[in-house]
Amino acid sequence: xxxxxxxxxxxxxxxxxxxxxxxxxxxxxxxxxxxxxxxxxxxxxxxxxxxxxxxxxxxxxxxxxxxxxxxxxxxxxxxxxxxxxxxxxxxxxxxxxxxxxxxxxxxxxxxxxxxxxxxxxxxxxxxxxxxxxxxxxxxxxxxxxxxxxxxxxxxxxxxxxxxxxxxxxxxxxxxxxxxxxxxxxxxxxxxxxxxxxxxxx
Numbered sequence: 001x002x003x004x005x006x007x008x009x010x011x012x013x014x015x016x017x018x019x020x021x022x023x024x025x026x027x028x029x030x031x032x033x034x035x036x037x038x039x040x041x042x043x044x045x046x047x048x049x050x051x052x053x054x055x056x057x058x059x060x061x062x063x064x065x066x067x068x069x070x071x072x073x074x075x076x077x078x079x080x081x082x083x084x085x086x087x088x089x090x091x092x093x094x095x096x097x098x099x100x101x102x103x104x105x106x107x108x109x110x111x112x113x114x115x116x117x118x119x120x121x122x123x124x125x126x127x128x129x130x131x132x133x134x135x136x137x138x139x140x141x142x143x144x145x146x147x148x149x150x151x152x153x154x155x156x157x158x159x160x161x162x163x164x165x166x167x168x169x170x171x172x173x174x175x176x177x178x179x180x181x182x183x184x185x186x187x188x189x190x191x192x193x194x195x196x197x198x199x200x201x
Contacts, residue, residue, distance in 0.1 A: 025099075029067060029075060032097045036065045036079040039095065039185060043081050043192050053200035055113070058082040058091065071144065075099040082196075089113055090169070093195055095188055096144055103184055104144065105191040106173040107199075114170055117199060121165050121172075124198045128172060129155035131194055135164040136171035146175060 008016065015021065040063035051059060063081035079095040089111035096104045109117055121128075134151035136143075137160065143150045151173060152160055164170065172195070176187045 025075070029077065032077040033065055033067060035185060036077055036095060036097070039188055039192075040065060040079055040081060042185075042189055043079075043093075043095075043196075046189075046193055047082060047196055050196060050200040054082075054196075055084075055091065055116075057084045060084070071098060074101070084113070086111070091199075093192055095192070098144065100178075101145075102178060103176040103180075103188060104146075104173050105176075105188055105195065106144070106171055107195045108141065108169065108171050110141070110169040118165060118170075120198050120201070121170065122162075125154060125161060127194065127198070129153070131174060131191065133172050133174045135161055136169075136173070137164050139168075141169045141171065144173075146173070 044063055047054070047058060061081075061083050063079060064083060065077065065079045067075070067077045069075050076099065077097040080092055082091060082093055084091040090108055091113040092106075092108045094104075094106045094108065096106065098104070133154045134146060135154050136150060137152050138150040140150075145151075151171075152164070154161055154172070174191050176184055176191075180187060
C-alpha cells in the first residue's frame with residue numbers, strides 16, 4: 001500500500017476532526033429538499049392549470065425530488081416535473097441544486113416531444129433570450145454545467161440556436177445563483193412558468 005494514498009494533509013486533518021461543517025452541509029441539503037418539496041406543489045398547480053393544452057402523459061407522473069452526493073464530485077438535489085422519460089421520448093423540466101455552483105431550471109425534449117415543440121421553441125426565442133436561457137450545444141443530454149461547450153446563450157447567434165434545437169434532443173436551461181437562495185423559490189417558479197407556458201401555447 002502506498003502511504004501517500006491514506007495520509008491526510010493538514011487541511012484534511014482539521015476537517016476530519018470538525019463535525020460542525022458536515023452537520024451544516026447536511027442541514028443545507030435538507031433545506032434544499034424542503035425548498036424543492038414546496039416548489040413541487042406549486043409547479044404541479046401551474047401544470048394542472050394548463051393541462052388541457054399539454055399532452056396527457058404529463059399528468060401520469062407525480063413530481064419527484066431526489067438527492068445525490070457525486071455529480072462531478074459534489075452534492076446535488078433534483079426535482080423533476082413534468083417528468084416523462086421513455087426510451088425514445090422525453091419531456092421533462094428539471095430543477096437542480098448543485099453544491100457550490102447554482103440552481104438551474106432545464107427543459108429537456110427528445111423524440112416525439114422534440115418534434116412537437118420545435119415551432120414553440122422558435123416562436124418563443126425572444127422570451128427565452130430575455131430571461132437569459134441557454135441552449136445545449138453538446139451531444140451529452142445529461143450534462144448540467146454551463147461551460148461554453150455545453151450551453152450557449154439563447155440571445156447568441158440565430159444559427160447556433162437553430163442548429164442546437166434541430167439535433168437529437170433539445171435542452172434549454174437557466175441559472176439562479178446560490179447567493180439568491182433566499183429568493184430562489186419565486187425565481188425558480190417563474191422560470192418553470194415560462195417553460196410550461198411555452199409548451200402550452
